[in-house]
Amino acid sequence: MSMIPDAFEYSAPASxxxxxxxxxxxxxxxxxxxxxxxxxxxxxxxxTVTRLVDLRKLNELRGVGMNGAGRLRIGALTTLTDVLADPxxxxxxxxxxxxxxxxxxxxxxxxxxxxxxxxLATAAQGSDLSAALLALDATxxxxxxxxxxxxxxxxxxxxxxxxxxxxxxxxxxxxxxEPGSAYLRVANRANLHALCGVAVTVALGADGxxxxxxxxVTGAMPYPQRLPGMEAGVIGTRPPVAMPPRNGxxxxxxxxxxxxxxxxxxxxxxxxxxxxxxxxxxxx
Amino acid sequence: MWRFRxxxxxxxxxxxxxxxxxxxxxxxxxxxxxxxxxxxxxVEPRVLLVDLLRDTLGLTGTKVGCDTGQCGSCVVxxxxxxxxxxxxxxxxxxxxxxxxxxxISESGELDDLQxxxxxxxxxxxxxxxxxMVLSLRELLSTNPDPNEAEIRTWLTGNLCRCTGYxxxxxxxxxMAEGAQQ
Numbered sequence: 001m002s003m004i005p006d007a008f009e010y011s012a013p014a015s016x017x018x019x020x021x022x023x024x025x026x027x028x029x030x031x032x033x034x035x036x037x038x039x040x041x042x043x044x045x046x047x048t049v050t051r052l053v054d055l056r057k058l059n060e061l062r063g064v065g066m067n068g069a070g071r072l073r074i075g076a077l078t079t080l081t082d083v084l085a086d087p088x089x090x091x092x093x094x095x096x097x098x099x100x101x102x103x104x105x106x107x108x109x110x111x112x113x114x115x116x117x118x119x120l121a122t123a124a125q126g127s128d129l130s131a132a133l134l135a136l137d138a139t140x141x142x143x144x145x146x147x148x149x150x151x152x153x154x155x156x157x158x159x160x161x162x163x164x165x166x167x168x169x170x171x172x173x174x175x176x177x178e179p180g181s182a183y184l185r186v187a188n189r190a191n192l193h194a195l196c197g198v199a200v201t202v203a204l205g206a207d208g209x210x211x212x213x214x215x216x217v218t219g220a221m222p223y224p225q226r227l228p229g230m231e232a233g234v235i236g237t238r239p240p241v242a243m244p245p246r247n248g249x250x251x252x253x254x255x256x257x258x259x260x261x262x263x264x265x266x267x268x269x270x271x272x273x274x275x276x277x278x279x280x281x282x283x284x
Numbered sequence: 285m286w287r288f289r290x291x292x293x294x295x296x297x298x299x300x301x302x303x304x305x306x307x308x309x310x311x312x313x314x315x316x317x318x319x320x321x322x323x324x325x326x327v328e329p330r331v332l333l334v335d336l337l338r339d340t341l342g343l344t345g346t347k348v349g350c351d352t353g354q355c356g357s358c359v360v361x362x363x364x365x366x367x368x369x370x371x372x373x374x375x376x377x378x379x380x381x382x383x384x385x386x387x388i389s390e391s392g393e394l395d396d397l398q399x400x401x402x403x404x405x406x407x408x409x410x411x412x413x414x415x416m417v418l419s420l421r422e423l424l425s426t427n428p429d430p431n432e433a434e435i436r437t438w439l440t441g442n443l444c445r446c447t448g449y450x451x452x453x454x455x456x457x458x459m460a461e462g463a464q465q
Contacts, residue, residue, distance in 0.1 A: 003330060010312065010329035010375050036371055040352050042330075052329065054376060081365070107441025108419065109356065112365040113372070191354070192440070 004042045012054040016061065016143060016170065022053050024145040024166030029053055031168060033077060033118035036110050061117070061170055064088050071173045076117025076141075080105055080129075083116055092177040095280055097199040097273075100183035101132035106192055117169040123157055125252075126193030126219030130157055132183050134216030134226055135199035138174040142167050157224050180204065180281025184273045185219070186265055188256055194219035195257055196265035200273040202234075204281050209238045215270055220251050220262040230270060239278045243270050314378045318343065319387025327374045334358045334369035336377075337384060345385035345414050349443070356442035359415035360384050366422040368441070385414035388421060396459060397421060404455035408446035416442045416452055429460040 013019040023029050029051035032038050041047040055061070061077040064086040072092060074083060080102045083089055093099050105111060105119065105128050119129045120140060133153045140151050144167030153172075155161035163169070178201050185197030196219050203212035213234045218224040233244040245267060253259035311326035318341060325340045337343045337360070346369060349357035353371040360369045361383040389395040394402065398417055407413045416439065423430055423438045430438070435453050444452070 003335070004332075007328060007330055009310075010373070012376075012378075032376075035373070035376070036353055039332075039371055039373070043351065052373075056376065107356070108422065108438060109359055109366050109368045109371075109441045110353065112367055 004039070005045050006042070006048050008042075008049050009051040010054065011051065012057050014057050016058055016168070019053055019055060019058065020143065020145055020166050020168060022051070023168070026051055027165055031055055034079070034110070034114035036106065036114055037118075037122050037124055055168070066176065067173060070176060072176050074116050074172045074174075076169045076171055077115045078117075080111040080114045080116065080119065081108075084111070093181075095182070096178055097132040097135050097181035097183040097201060097277075098174070098178075101128035101197070101199065104128050104183070104185060104187070104194075104197075116172050120153065120156070120172060121163060121169050123224065124193060126188065126191075126195065126197065127224070128183065128185060128194055128197050128218065130224035131185075131194070131197045131199040131216045131218035132181075133172065133174070134224055135181065135183075135201045135214045136174045136178055137201075137214060138172055140169045141171040141173065143170045144168070154226060159223070179284035180277040182273045182276035182280060184269045184276070186269070196220035196262050196269060198266060198269040198273050200270065200277045202274065202277040202281055204239075204278065207238075210234050210236065210241070213274075215274075217266050217270075220266050222250065222252060227266075227270070234274070239275070241271075241274060243267055243274070312375050314375050316377045316380045316382055318382045319384060323382075325374070329373060329375050331374045332370050333360070333362075333372040333374045333377050333382075336374040337369060337382070343384050343386050347411055347414060349411065354441075354443065355412070356415040356419060357412055359418040359442070361418060361422070366419050383418070385417060388417060397424065397456070400455040400459045401452060404451045404458060406448065406451040406455045408444070408448045412442055412444045412446075416444070420452075420456060424456075424459075430456065432457060 013022060023031060028049055030049045032052045033055050055077055058077055061075045063075045063078060065073050067073040084099060084102050119127060123130050138153045140153055140156055142149050142151050151161045181201040183199040185194040188195050199216045201214045202210060205211040213231045215227045215230050217227060230243055234241050251259035251262040312329060314327055315324035323341055325336055327336055334346055334348055337346050346360055347357035348370060349355035351370050353368045358369040359366050363380050397420055401407060419442050432453055435456050
């Protein structure tokens with residue numbers, strides 16, 4: 001049992017505007033939503049903050065709906081449990097990469113606390129959600145001291161449009177339905193993060209040929225990313241498809257698994273997830 | 285709040301004195317209900333819900349195992365949902381309804397789940413049992429007749445280092461069968 005070693009202040013603002021103001025004014029503050037990752041970092045002394053700004057009272061950021069453009073809009077503070085239970089999500093994305101990834105994330109207790117915005121913002125190494133949102137070509141709505149912007153999840157995760165001081169993800173938006181999609185992974189059994197996870201979406205033409213495909217990997221590479229070379233090798237073919245081997249990509253090499261093993265997992269999981277996605281596309 | 289503590293596991297090096305003597309922030313009033321009774325305390329923001337429950341309120345049925353959100357010994361219900369109380373700050377529970385193992389049965393006797401676990405020899409050292417009961421209560425509230433795979437998947441967040449899962453699973457399966465008869 002360990003008390004968090006460093007003291008900090010705590011506030012729970014009642015509005016988004018107020019939360020952003022406090023976060024922007026105090027650069028050593030941190031927002032807290034589900035807190036699963038953040039509190040562990042604080043306990044271990046890996047992170048020091050002067051203030052935690054709890055987002056739990058920002059009820060306007062909860063819930064699932066459609067935006068004006070007909071895209072599915074999930075409020076950033078919607079818990080993973082609530083996303084999975086939402087009727088709109090179930091109708092459009094069950095089965096699918098989004099519900100696959102969320103149902104594999106952590107355990108029940110973690111999903112009861114974790115929010116979709118917080119899970120995306122922290123993007124822990126091997127986060128299942130990262131791969132699913134990349135393959136689903138999701139965008140994030142970000143609000144900060146200088147206003148609102150839309151950022152492709154791919155650009156949040158590759159660092160080119162990272163969150164800056166005082167900015168919060170307020171919603172995640174994605175296609176209203178994705179008939180052929182799947183997510184599969186091999187997990188680290190200790191922390192339940194993906195050693196390698198692959199999400200695939202596929203669109204089939206009337207002749208059964210692949211007209212569109214997005215493939216994204218988490219855990220196996222330095223940051224979650226799409227695999228455009230693999231996607232290009234699949235588009236225009238007819239399933240079943242043998243994925244072309246991925247050479248020239250950089251895979252993580254650490255105490256859990258070698259880079260070569262992760263490369264192999266990426267290949268195998270991509271083929272399997274692709275097959276599941278194709279089967280789901282036919283079933284829909 | 286001051287109490288004797290061993291140096292934090294996994295935390296940076298340093299002496300015990302350094303670990304307890306850092307600047308303290310002002311205490312914050314936190315009010316909530318525990319097992320149907322109003323409760324409250326003045327706590328530092330860094331105090332975890334599990335520590336408030338155990339050390340301040342004396343509800344020691346909730347256990348602390350790993351303290352990193354993995355083992356599930358500290359599971360309680362927060363507004364009706366199971367959470368790991370080592371992964372929630374006490375101040376975050378302000379205004380919430382908390383249920384611990386002490387409040388799981390209104391009569392004060394073992395409830396049907398606890399009885400089933402006892403009868404199936406589902407408690408060995410017992411340390412993980414309160415967390416298992418709180419976790420399984422949530423499963424049974426949404427799915428009164430779970431199959432074995434559903435029970436095992438649900439228990440992902442509850443570690444039993446006696447490795448006594450089989451008896452717990454058997455207990456829950458037996459409850460569903462008993463209810464049908």
